[in-house]
Amino acid sequence: MHTTAAAIWQTVHEERQRLAADLDGLRGEQWTVPSLCPGWDVHDVLAHLVDSARIGRFGFVRELLAARFDFDRANERGIAREKRQDPRDTVAALRAAAGLTRTPPAQPATRLVEAIVHGEDIRRPLGLTGSYPETAIAEALKYQLRTPVSFGGGRERAEGLQLIDRNTGATWGDGDSITGDAVDLLLAVSGRRVERDGLSGAGADRLTAAERA
Known part of the structure; x- marks a missing residue:
């Protein structure tokens, strides 16, 4: 949408x-x-x-x-x-x-x-908790997934991965699956460190390693 x-x-x-x-x-x-x-x-x-x-x-x-x-x-x-x-x-x-x-x-x-x-x-x-509209997180994530890392995006980090929002079931991409809260997926794709126990699936280790790339 x-x-x-x-x-x-x-x-x-x-x-x-x-x-x-x-x-x-x-x-x-x-x-x-x-x-x-x-x-x-x-x-x-x-x-x-x-x-x-x-x-x-x-x-x-x-x-x-x-x-x-x-x-x-x-x-x-x-x-x-x-x-x-x-x-x-x-x-x-x-x-x-x-x-x-x-x-x-x-x-x-x-x-x-x-x-x-x-x-x-x-x-x-x-230690503060943010709360963002689901549609806004999804739109930001879609943008990051199609934007190269060299332009501030995260396309290469998520290559060969399927991201799954554990709350809505929405998916992005194809490949090894990684499930997490949409905001955590957005942060990881954007190169930020995310707690490993907040992500699960065969692609989780690859994405958390890519945060440092």
């Missing part, structure tokens, strides 16, 4: 506000907890979300040129630009940008992937 752009943006806007609300009560030391995103702490990921919410097509191209087409360098520049001295100000910046519908030269689903995956990058190390 295809999700409309309007529905995607509504979910993205709601998830940004939900994340801001979850982070309101964080203590000082919690902001430096390492996120699931290698090399970034919780505050870094938040600043990245602010930057990605604010940057549009032309801004994205301009920043990429300034970073000499190095995506990692462009992301680091964005974090430096949006990371406030007081993390509470960065939370306020996310709230202020929550309703924006800007995106790089890519489908709106990229923002859906960011909202969910980066939301979990922050929440899981802090």
Whole structure:
């Protein structure tokens, strides 16, 4: 089932506000907890979300040129630009940008992937529980499965695997089966570490090994 752009943006806007609300009560030391995103702490990921919410097509191209087409360098520049001295100000910046519908030269689903995956990058190390619409997770997962790893997706990681959502029975792909919660499948395909006992099936070991690739 295809999700409309309007529905995607509504979910993205709601998830940004939900994340801001979850982070309101964080203590000082919690902001430096390492996120699931290698090399970034919780505050870094938040600043990245602010930057990605604010940057549009032309801004994205301009920043990429300034970073000499190095995506990692462009992301680091964005974090430096949006990371406030007081993390509470960065939370306020996310709230202020929550309703924006800007995106790089890519489908709106990229923002859906960011909202969910980066939301979990922050929440899981802090012991917070996220709750996302099943349709949104499925749309984000479909996007990641058709997008190469070099462009931030996970197509190669899931090659030769059949992913099965244990809650809905929905499946993606063909090959060795791997069953788990859809959000865990999304994270694993996106290169994040997922608890091995949350996944089962002949393909589970392959996918968890691919998280590090």
